[in-house]
Amino acid sequence: MTEMTVIGASGATLPEAFDGRHLINGEWKDSEGGATFERLSPAHGVVVSRSAKGGEVEVLASIAAARKTFDEGAWRMSSGKDRAAILNRVADLIDRDRERIALIEVLESGKPIAQARGEIEGAADLWRYAAALARTVHGDSHNSLGPDMLGVVLKEPIGVASIITPWNFPFLIVSQKLPFALAAGCTAVVKPSEMTPSTTVILGELLMEAGLPAGVANIVLGYGDPVGAIMSSDPRVDMVSFTGSTGVGKRIVEAAAGTLKKVSLELGGKNPQVIFPDADLDAAADAIAFGVYFNAGECCNSGSRIIVHKDVADELLAKVTALSAKVPFGDPLDERTQVGAIISDAHRQKIDGYVREAEKAGAKVLIGGSDLAVPGMGGQFYGPTVIAGVTPDMAIAREEVFGPVLSVLTFTDADEAIGLANNAAYGLSAGVWSRDIHTCLNFARKVQAGTVWTNTWMDGFAEMPFGGVKESGQGRELGRYGLEEYLEVKTIQLRVAPGRANWVGDS
Structure with missing residues (x-):
């Protein structure tokens, strides 16, 4: 482990x-x-x-x-x-x-x-x-x-x-x-x-x-x-x-x-990040870790769903899994901590339920997938979790988990990626990673989302409107x-x- x-x-x-x-x-x-x-x-x-x-x-x-x-x-x-x-x-x-x-x-x-x-x-x-x-x-x-x-x-x-x-x-x-x-x-x-x-x-x-x-x-x-x-x-x-x-x-x-x-x-949101094969994978991996673990994933803008090209999926997942292990979870009053506790025990159980259901459906937990023991603390914590082999029909691919859990899907061409990104009742945010501005703009115009980030995730400014489409x-x-x-x-x-x-x- x-x-x-x-x-x-x-x-x-x-x-x-x-x-x-x-x-x-x-x-x-x-x-x-x-x-x-x-x-x-x-x-x-x-x-x-x-x-x-x-x-x-x-x-x-x-x-x-x-x-x-x-x-x-x-x-x-x-x-x-x-x-x-x-x-x-x-x-x-x-x-x-x-x-x-x-x-x-x-x-x-x-x-x-x-x-x-x-x-x-x-x-x-x-x-x-x-x-x-x-x-x-x-x-x-x-x-x-x-x-x-x-x-x-x-x-x-x-x-x-x-x-x-x-x-x-x-x-x-x-x-x-x-x-x-x-x-x-x-x-x-x-x-x-x-x-x-x-x-x-x-x-x-x-x-x-x-x-x-x-x-x-x-x-x-x-x-x-x-x-x-x-x-x-x-x-x-x-x-x-x-x-x-x-x-x-x-x-x-x-x-x-x-x-x-x-x-x-x-x-709510079930926000996708689509990673094309020409993307800067190191930058994408760090943004993915930030997007799913920030605020313990209890965020409507959580980047809880990545859709990565098959040619670079293994390389990207190795990077994301390694970074996941480095993110400091624990006492929120410690200045070093980047991820704190889950809001309630009932919500922690709900998060774990999604993970268990995904495993039963054939997905693979690459890291985490369980409660996290924090020495000296009496609260509830859930470990950083990456789940590969997710298919579009699984609940964890479509529903809002609201926890530190990343679902990973793969694609082979741009049309498939956009179809997967739009395959949810939600339409709050989306992201695209590519060095080709045409790829980014094509995705941004076709994805159903109120905010689209290109080669970044969850930047925000008071001047820029925020809100979603669909549900x-x-x-x-x-x-x-x-x-x-x-x-x-x-x-x-x-x-x-x-x-x-x-x-x-x-x-």
């Missing part, structure tokens, strides 16, 4: 459990009856946070606050300059508190501390980018409608936005949504995952310190039922923005259908498109000269 690179317990002293409450209309609130829930660290196996457990009372109060604040108009009618100033202050406060935010993110999610710091830094950049966009919101005018008419197109905030975020990148993903909603002039109700609620509470503290008016952003902690369900169906909510599983996304669409509110979804979602985040999601278009037609012709003639 190949020896893994394992980082044992660092012996770091853990802080006292974080206490989180709801933020409703500018005030911190406990739940009615004092209901709470706890979060155990997936890496350390101890309680790291206690949060107020929201119910119908709390979510309805939050929606009412957001609705009233929007309708009163002070925030939605404020200038882009004033909104930008607050968003920039939030970014500065995020930078100031980066270590505090990163630590609780590590404790609740199990991700490595170095990665968490990078994500918090990236989140601050998103707030600054959204601040810049706040000053660019504008409509259009049409002076070509004839001498008597002038047309004006306004772009206005859509209203109250329900923002529901996942556990895998809790602070980063709320920062892909909330600042854009605020930049547009919306008010919001935010529900973080019950597994990683605390960094969103910290964000609420920073919003208040930055001077965001009461009621503009409200935070409700708790579970999808009832909190998320009410946020998706209440008629006072104008839009739902959700990131999470495709199954939950479909239920949100159903809940929102009764009021025909707008729904923006960023869902990977609808709508876009980031870039100017991320702001447009929270805007409505209104047409105004002005008669600027007298003399409108009568429709009813003189008697």
